[in-house]
Amino acid sequence: MAEPQQPPRREIVTGVPRGTRRRPPAHTPACSEISEQTTLGATYVRSLMRSQLRAGLCALAALAVPVALLPLLFLLPCFASGPLVWIVLGVLVYPVLWCVARRYVIRAERNEADFTGLVTDHTEPPGPRRAG
Template sequence: MSEDPQRRPRRETVTYATALGDGPVPRPRPHHAPARSEISEQTTLGHTYVRSLMRSQLRAALTGLGALVLLVGSLPLLLALPAPEAVVWGVLGVGVHPVVWAVARWYVRRAERNERDFTVLVER
């Protein structure tokens, strides 16, 4: 049973695998990113990463606190001005809450952004 060389399927050597013909197959990501292992192993570099996150969170907290002190802390000066009682109660009852809410919202968004940036740094 000799086969005709013309009928034999042509052999091909695969030298570069592709995913569905779209291009190279992406390499699997390492199981632990280097920064994550630095943090979990508590190395000096890992300590620096965590300290950086803590510093940025502290900076955001102090900025929010400073804004509250300036805005809400100045209320006694504002209320010392001669004004009708209805204006005083309006400022205290209605005017303070949106300011506190806006500062709190800014702080939460800033803290979440700091954490998201840190996560991107660690998972890179």
């Protein structure tokens, strides 16, 4: 009896994956500009600091205006009663504080994400950076 013939063994030829070949960047990545403390790197960092300061000052203004107007509100005759004052101070102020704080955190995170997107080298694969 003749043995069944097995199909020929297939060989797989592999090479270096196309995504791993790395071309030198056409420009100097901003991360190196920052780590080398060049003028351009200082400008990047100053820009981030300015945008974070602007977000903080806007949050401060959004809190300072209502708090500064509260004493004027309490001078009105309709707010002369004690319980209404305590309701405004004890209950209504905190949601305003929370909303302003939440908005500030979202803006600060967006500023940092924009900065990170600006300074990262998009030719590098994502993942933890090696100290080099």
